[in-house]
Amino acid sequence: MLAQRASNVEVLRILLSIGGTEICHFQTWQDKAGNVVPAFHVIDPVTGVSVTFPDLNSPPFGGENFQTNLIMPEPTVFLSRQFPPCSIISSHADGGRGNGAVNALTGDGLFIGQSSQFMQLLQDLASDADKAQR
Numbered sequence: 001m002l003a004q005r006a007s008n009v010e011v012l013r014i015l016l017s018i019g020g021t022e023i024c025h026f027q028t029w030q031d032k033a034g035n036v037v038p039a040f041h042v043i044d045p046v047t048g049v050s051v052t053f054p055d056l057n058s059p060p061f062g063g064e065n066f067q068t069n070l071i072m073p074e075p076t077v078f079l080s081r082q083f084p085p086c087s088i089i090s091s092h093a094d095g096g097r098g099n100g101a102v103n104a105l106t107g108d109g110l111f112i113g114q115s116s117q118f119m120q121l122l123q124d125l126a127s128d129a130d131k132a133q134r
Contacts, residue, residue: 001097005132098129 003019006012038055055061102122105111111119 002129002132007132096130098126099123102126 003012003015006015037053039053041050041052043050106119111122114122
């Protein structure tokens, strides 16, 4: 979606190269990590923190519309029952994607411990990206 608005050829090249990597990550998750065996109270050997890997194929997940190891296209009934089988990774809607990415990564804890100046710069970059036009 950002590639559609890139005006600099080098930026376009970088953005397009990211797509293939993200697709590989998605496929690896669906093919390998999606089949992870549930494990509870596993101790991380580096941090000593207890982590849990839930059974993603059981309620509230699981079922016909949420099978963790699928890599083939599936009908996208949540968008429209008229669509043919297809895999959807992200939308191509305009606006807010830079800030959306920053918010998601922040929510995941990626920037824990970063300074307020860093976070402000990150927000400024995301806002500039959201305003970019080709």
